[in-house]
Amino acid sequence: MTKRLRQTAILFLLSISIGIISNFVNGNGIPLIGDWPASGGSEAAVSPSAEENDPPFISLDEAAALFQTPGVLFIDARDPEDFELDRIKGAINVPYDYLPDDDYEGYWENLANEVPRDRIIVVYCSGTECELSLYLGRDMVHYGYRDVRIFYGGWNDWANAGLPKEQGE
Amino acid sequence: MNRFMQNDYLSLLTRLVVGGIFIYASLDKISQPSEFARIVYNYHLVPGNLVNLVAIILPWVELICGLSVISGFYREGGILIIGFLTVVFITAVGINAIRGVDLECGCFTVSSRARGNALSLLYRDLLLLAVCIYVWLNRSQRFYLFRQ
Numbered sequence A: 001m002t003k004r005l006r007q008t009a010i011l012f013l014l015s016i017s018i019g020i021i022s023n024f025v026n027g028n029g030i031p032l033i034g035d036w037p038a039s040g041g042s043e044a045a046v047s048p049s050a051e052e053n054d055p056p057f058i059s060l061d062e063a064a065a066l067f068q069t070p071g072v073l074f075i076d077a078r079d080p081e082d083f084e085l086d087r088i089k090g091a092i093n094v095p096y097d098y099l100p101d102d103d104y105e106g107y108w109e110n111l112a113n114e115v116p117r118d119r120i121i122v123v124y125c126s127g128t129e130c131e132l133s134l135y136l137g138r139d140m141v142h143y144g145y146r147d148v149r150i151f152y153g154g155w156n157d158w159a160n161a162g163l164p165k166e167q168g169e
Numbered sequence B: 001m002n003r004f005m006q007n008d009y010l011s012l013l014t015r016l017v018v019g020g021i022f023i024y025a026s027l028d029k030i031s032q033p034s035e036f037a038r039i040v041y042n043y044h045l046v047p048g049n050l051v052n053l054v055a056i057i058l059p060w061v062e063l064i065c066g067l068s069v070i071s072g073f074y075r076e077g078g079i080l081i082i083g084f085l086t087v088v089f090i091t092a093v094g095i096n097a098i099r100g101v102d103l104e105c106g107c108f109t110v111s112s113r114a115r116g117n118a119l120s121l122l123y124r125d126l127l128l129l130a131v132c133i134y135v136w137l138n139r140s141q142r143f144y145l146f147r148q
Helices: A002-025 A060-068 A080-085 A104-114 A132-142 A154-160 B002-006 B008-031 B033-042 B048-071 B075-099 B118-137
Strands: A073-076 A120-124 A147-150
Touching: A002 B048, A002 B075, A060 A120, A060 A154, A120 A132, A120 A154, A132 A147, B002 B008, B008 B033, B008 B048, B008 B075, B008 B118, B033 B048, B048 B075, B075 B118
Parallel strands: A073 A120, A120 A147
Antiparallel strands: none
């Protein structure tokens, strides 16, 4: 048994050393201690690539409060596949990766019929590992939406908190 | 039964399968640590400040233990760790399936397109665990680069 423990320990130590060394040598290495955003509750998760003029980031609590507010629209930036599987109740799908390249302006004109520009908009995607909500939020502001907020904790935080959801097309 | 547990060719085959799977699984993660760190983070099972360390080290554990099982270098340690990791994966996927989290597997690729169904993932991991147990129990001494 001690032989197995010794082997296990040596293999682990070997992996740790090579891993750390290769991370230093490797051109696309990452910091050993990551600064990952907190999520859930009253603290708003913020994208690491957020810039000064970006729409405000809101917390799970704020998103849940807006969910109760009449007139607020939730926009799901994920792929249609994920949207159909599970989403925030009442959300509208604007799949950022699938928006048309050719008539982008026209797309936004059409969307304004379904999603009026004067509403409060909450954009989300799957969670803090996904940037679609940020990109979509920026575009919505650019195309005339007046009050866009980014719920960066996204679907994962919403599902973890057991808040209302729905499925299907 | 005894012959089944000592079969040289089955030993070689199962070691190649298990070791090969872990080596293959490690490569994409080693080449893109930041993408893999995102996936680890998304499992929400590791404290935020340890996410990067796990993302840096875990793929190397997979690679080195995969090589160990195939070559016979510290074979018993290697298969113990691989079995343990498989149990960890099963637990992690299971917990997130219960939470209803939208999970990227991060098994063989760091691409977000590889979003498996949790149940099929669990079946796959359980099958892998069964093969690991066989490798552990097989007493064959042949087809090793390093003598046991």
